[in-house]
Amino acid sequence: MQQPIVQYLDANSKMHGDANKVGLAQKDHRTIFTLMLKVRLFEERCMKLQRQGRIGFYIGAYGQEASHIASAYAFRKQDWIFPSYRELGVMLLRGISMQEIVNQIYGNSEDHTQGAQMPCHHSFRKANFVSISSPIATQIPQAVGMAMAAKYKGDKVIAGVYLGDGGTSEGDFHVAMNFAGVYQAPVVFIVENNQWAISCPAHEQTASDGFAIKAKAYGFEGLRVDGNDVLAVYEATKRAVEKARQGKGPTLIENVTYRLFSHSSSDDASRYQNKQEYEQALKCEPLIRYRNYLQEQGIWNEAWEKEISEDFKKEVDVAIKTAEKQPRPDPSTLFTHVYATSNPLLEEQQRLLQEELKERESWEEEGAFPL
Amino acid sequence: MATLNIVQAVNQALHHEMEQDENVILLGEDIGQKGGVFGCTEGLWQKFGANRVLNTPLAEAGIVGTAIGMALYGLRPVPEIQFMDFIYPAFDQIVSEAAKLRYRSGGEYQVPMVIRTPYGGGIKGGHYHSQSSEAYFCHTPGLKVVVPSTPADSKGLLISAIRDDDPVLFLEPKKIYRALKGEVPEGEFTVELGKANVAKPGKDISLIAWGAMVPVCLEAAKQCEAQKVDVEVIDLRTLVPLDVEAILASVAKTGRVVVVYEAPKTGGFGAEISALIAERAIEYLEAPIMRVAGFDTPFPYSLENVYIPDALRVMQAIKQVLHF
Numbered sequence: 001m002q003q004p005i006v007q008y009l010d011a012n013s014k015m016h017g018d019a020n021k022v023g024l025a026q027k028d029h030r031t032i033f034t035l036m037l038k039v040r041l042f043e044e045r046c047m048k049l050q051r052q053g054r055i056g057f058y059i060g061a062y063g064q065e066a067s068h069i070a071s072a073y074a075f076r077k078q079d080w081i082f083p084s085y086r087e088l089g090v091m092l093l094r095g096i097s098m099q100e101i102v103n104q105i106y107g108n109s110e111d112h113t114q115g116a117q118m119p120c121h122h123s124f125r126k127a128n129f130v131s132i133s134s135p136i137a138t139q140i141p142q143a144v145g146m147a148m149a150a151k152y153k154g155d156k157v158i159a160g161v162y163l164g165d166g167g168t169s170e171g172d173f174h175v176a177m178n179f180a181g182v183y184q185a186p187v188v189f190i191v192e193n194n195q196w197a198i199s200c201p202a203h204e205q206t207a208s209d210g211f212a213i214k215a216k217a218y219g220f221e222g223l224r225v226d227g228n229d230v231l232a233v234y235e236a237t238k239r240a241v242e243k244a245r246q247g248k249g250p251t252l253i254e255n256v257t258y259r260l261f262s263h264s265s266s267d268d269a270s271r272y273q274n275k276q277e278y279e280q281a282l283k284c285e286p287l288i289r290y291r292n293y294l295q296e297q298g299i300w301n302e303a304w305e306k307e308i309s310e311d312f313k314k315e316v317d318v319a320i321k322t323a324e325k326q327p328r329p330d331p332s333t334l335f336t337h338v339y340a341t342s343n344p345l346l347e348e349q350q351r352l353l354q355e356e357l358k359e360r361e362s363w364e365e366e367g368a369f370p371l
Numbered sequence: 372m373a374t375l376n377i378v379q380a381v382n383q384a385l386h387h388e389m390e391q392d393e394n395v396i397l398l399g400e401d402i403g404q405k406g407g408v409f410g411c412t413e414g415l416w417q418k419f420g421a422n423r424v425l426n427t428p429l430a431e432a433g434i435v436g437t438a439i440g441m442a443l444y445g446l447r448p449v450p451e452i453q454f455m456d457f458i459y460p461a462f463d464q465i466v467s468e469a470a471k472l473r474y475r476s477g478g479e480y481q482v483p484m485v486i487r488t489p490y491g492g493g494i495k496g497g498h499y500h501s502q503s504s505e506a507y508f509c510h511t512p513g514l515k516v517v518v519p520s521t522p523a524d525s526k527g528l529l530i531s532a533i534r535d536d537d538p539v540l541f542l543e544p545k546k547i548y549r550a551l552k553g554e555v556p557e558g559e560f561t562v563e564l565g566k567a568n569v570a571k572p573g574k575d576i577s578l579i580a581w582g583a584m585v586p587v588c589l590e591a592a593k594q595c596e597a598q599k600v601d602v603e604v605i606d607l608r609t610l611v612p613l614d615v616e617a618i619l620a621s622v623a624k625t626g627r628v629v630v631v632y633e634a635p636k637t638g639g640f641g642a643e644i645s646a647l648i649a650e651r652a653i654e655y656l657e658a659p660i661m662r663v664a665g666f667d668t669p670f671p672y673s674l675e676n677v678y679i680p681d682a683l684r685v686m687q688a689i690k691q692v693l694h695f
Contacts, residue, residue: 056495057495107672107673108673111673114673115671115672115673115674116497116498116669116671116672116673117497117498117499117672118495118496118497118498118499118500118672121497133499134456134457134497134498134499134500135456135457135459135460135499136429136457166428166429167429169428169429169430169433170429170430170431170432170460171430171432171460172460197400197428197429198400198401198405198408199401199403199404199405199426200400200401200426200427200428200429204426204428205428205429206428266408267408271404271405271406272403272404272405328673328674329673329674331674331677333674334666334668334671334674334677334678335666335668338667338668338669345637345667346666346667346668349636349666349667353666353677356684356687357677359687360683363683368594368597368598369594369683369686369687369690370598370690371595371598371600371686371689371690371693
């Protein structure tokens with residue numbers, strides 16, 4: 001039997017439930033829609049920048065805007081988010097500016113992590129948004145541990161952890177689920193099932209009926225949700241968040257969505273993706289579905305969207321221009337934040353590098369290194 | 372002979388071995404229809420089918436652990452780990468299991484498996500698509516570690532590794548995957564494991580390197596030539612088992628050594644080579660053994676070019692050793 005799915009708005013924006021149960025006011029809808037639109041516009045721009053060679057890499061949330069933004073909207077700002085790497089909207093929701101995002105993508109001297117990581121691997125402690133890692137699933141047990149710590153301290157803070165369908169195959173996912181169940185950790189696992197782990201389709205990733213069902217074996221609830229339906233994602237996450245905050249344990253939420261772009265700027269999905277399947281998925285995408293619903297509700301109109309888009313595009317232009325003017329981080333930053341306090345060997349390496357860089361200028365002038 | 376790059380040479384070796392021996396099977400993430408994220412397994416899934424080219428779920432411990440089981444049963448699996456930086460979930464299976472099964476079973480069981488994985492910087496990949504962590508694995512008795520630096524060696528060493536009865540970690544230098552081209556013998560072609568190559572003979576100083584640092588050393592050697600310094604470049608090709616004789620012969624000839632590697636300097640495999648030379652050939656040394664390596668920091672994104680040793684940094688060390 002197929003696992004049931006939480007859905008309010010179907011692909012044609014037809015309502016199948018009670019909007020009052022969702023509990024989103026007009027203001028909330030405007031905020032969520034604005035964020036979804038911004039993520040969409042920004043990521044389209046970033047893919048262009050990557051193709052123009054102005055940034056090295058991009059990985060985005062195209063098609064997954066509802067899944068990550070509406071879920072994050074159900075948390076409080078003191079709750080910690082352990083991201084995967086497609087959650088730009090969570091950062092924007094939590095007050096991170098476009099300039100901060102763009103500086104990281106350029107890895108320039110204004111990036112507060114000093115170009116330590118590839119584009120899209122952000123870290124914002126002020127937003128309780130924990131540093132992103134490329135290795136898959138490593139964040140999941142950490143989220144459980146953080147939730148256990150908050151419980152230990154008696155804080156009403158919970159953890160939200162994002163992962164993909166691919167991430168559920170790693171051992172880290174399973175140990176995290178087990179610990180969460182055993183210790184009744186206040187954590188919400190959000191599996192963004194976008195149907196693809198690079199080229200591996202979800203049905204080859206697992207033999208189970210989706211991913212929500214996996215929670216059952218670890219002794220807690222799993223919900224399958226239409227991840228392209230803002231109302232369903234928000235409502236289901238809200239339930240899980242409240243449950244965690246009341247000390248009633250973890251929940252796994254599977255947001256069924258679709259990756260509408262290649263895995264990243266380095267990938268070409270046309271090599272392995274069925275075109276018809278893609279076309280079908282495009283018809284179910286979240287932004288149009290939500291827009292139609294908001295229009296019906298009298299919340300959306302064209303002029304409003306145009307105004308947001310134009311203002312935002314200007315903001316992004318400024319952020320890019322500003323970021324492009326900044327130099328790369330100073331070479332000395334290589335050695336900062338390796339340890340809380342440096343050590344003599346590292347300090348020596350830093351000094352020798354500085355000397356070398358000075359010498360390098362004169363070698364380059366002379367055209368050859370004098371032996 | 373065809374002129375190939377390293378990706379094509381690896382691909383040709385895999386084609387060749389899969390044709391030769393039906394026990395050779397591949398497993399890894401995205402190695403099927405996509406042909407691998409770097410294209411090394413291109414065409415193999417189409418040719419040999421999903422039974423022999425397993426496009427696996429995303430789980431390195433699963434990929435290596437199941438490959439060990441297959442090897443125990445008599446297959447010759449060639450698992451791919453997409454980037455060496457992602458190998459750690461499989462670390463336990465490699466270090467505690469693959470490397471020790473022969474020993475702990477009194478030779479009853481063996482694990483003839485080759486783990487292929489791209490390593491090293493040069494693609495602007497930040498921490499997790501750039502590291503060179505060979506030292507962890509060279510410190511694991513029972514495991515062989517191979518690092519080619521040319522297309523021909525990539526083919527010849529990979530075929531030898533697949534035919535070898537011990538587990539081999541096969542590190543592919545992604546920086547020069549496509550940048551470096553060379554002639555590769557067609558058909559049957561092997562290069563013996565455990566034998567270094569004198570990539571360039573010379574008499575004044577020995578540079579010892581492996582993988583992507585070999586072309587850097589050759590570039591430094593070329594620049595030194597103009598200044599009448601005759602540099603020898605030793606390409607180790609295999610780190611375990613190490614070609615001790617080749618290293619000592621070169622030291623005896625030149626009396627001066629710089630070891631060049633990309634990994635963080637402290638505890639890197641270059642330290643082992645330095646110690647070996649100090650133990651066995653100190654009477655030949657005219658100067659201290661120098662190491663040119665990565666810094667003792669995580670691998671950076673923006674400052675990648677500052678981090679990775681280049682010819683100028685190697686020449687700076689050559690200068691110090693020559694003028695000692």
